[in-house]
Amino acid sequence: MKVGFIGTGSMGSVLLDAFITSGALLPEQIFASNRTADKVNLLAQRHPGLNVCSNNIETVSNSDIIFLCVKPLQYKVVIDEIKDKLNQDQILVSITSPVQIRHLEEALICKIAKVIPSITHLTFSGDSLCMYGTRITPKDRLLIEQLLGSISKPTEIDESYVRISSDFSSCGPAFISFFLEQWVNAAVEITGINREEITALAGEMLLGTGKLLTEGGFKPLDLQERVAVPGGITAKALSLLKQSLDGVFHQLIATTYGKYDEDLQKCDILFGDPKA
Structure with a gap:
């Protein structure tokens, strides 16, 4: 099997590096x-x-x-460039959420x-x-998921939920690391603790929490109730967080959806969608 990458920026290089490092x-x-x-030469x-390759x-x-x-x-510029060189047996995998499968199936024969x-x-x-287009066969799906399975947990979703799912799976590491960064900054400023030491503690805590949620059978509320003893320090701090963050996550989702809808409308126009 031969695999091509058009675009080796942030996420393209992540995939490429991971596939090679994993041995896939x-x-x-x-x-x-x-x-x-x-960028390709560095890779x-x-x-x-x-x-x-010298060109797409x-x-x-x-x-x-x-x-x-x-x-x-x-996308549209690249699609116009490569569309006559693709055949019906090839698989094109898009990795961006606003470009819809229907956009690509209408433009390409693959x-x-x-x-x-x-x-x-x-x-x-x-x-x-x-997410899979109408031409993808069970064999194609197995091939894709075996490849992705070497570096991740392949999870099929409905395309209509791609934005909210991406908020957690793809944007989530940035959101969580921002929260941890602010927490670490405050800890260093208030107590003088070594930044590397407290950051390492935070990382191990995050890793362990993830395992409890995925392997340990805990739900988020279960963890809160297990750790926060009524009247204790954790419970008091949680109360502060609930007050301070009231409405923040609704705003976060509204923001990501707003940007997504804006990009989707632009993609509809680029691909000549009559609904645009």
Whole structure:
């Protein structure tokens, strides 16, 4: 199997690095192109044997599966460039949420899948959100999920829930790390504790909490009730958080959905959707 990457920016390089590091793919199986050639060359230096392509058509011509890892508003330009070089047996995997499967199936003759990855795949963890077009066969799905299964937990979702699911699986690491950063900053400023020491404690706590929620049978409320003894320190601090964060997460979701809807409308226009 030969796998192509069009776009090797933040998330494209995460996938590429994770697939190679996990042993799912050899560098020689990968063909990659990017608008900025230096980014691909750096990856090739890190993974000797990786095939650096001079353009996107070269990537497509050599690949069975193509991961399209560009920004939403760059999709139409890339699609117009490669559409005549794709065949019905190839699989194109989109990794951005606003570009819809219907956009791609109407523009291309190949098989279409949509996968939302996460930076957590660098540690072979986290969910990869999977959605499939009408031409994807059970065999194709198995192939995709076996590949993703080497670096993540492939989880099929309905495309209508891609935004809210992405908030947790893909954006979540940034949101949680922001919370931890603010907490660590306050701890250092108030107590003088070493930043690296308290950050390491926070990381281990987060790892253990994740295991309790995924392997230990706990729900979020279960953990709160188990740790927060009535009248104790944790309970008092939780009360403060509940007051301070009231409405914040509704605003967060409204913000991500607002940006998503804006990008979706732009994609509809780019792809000539009559509903736009």
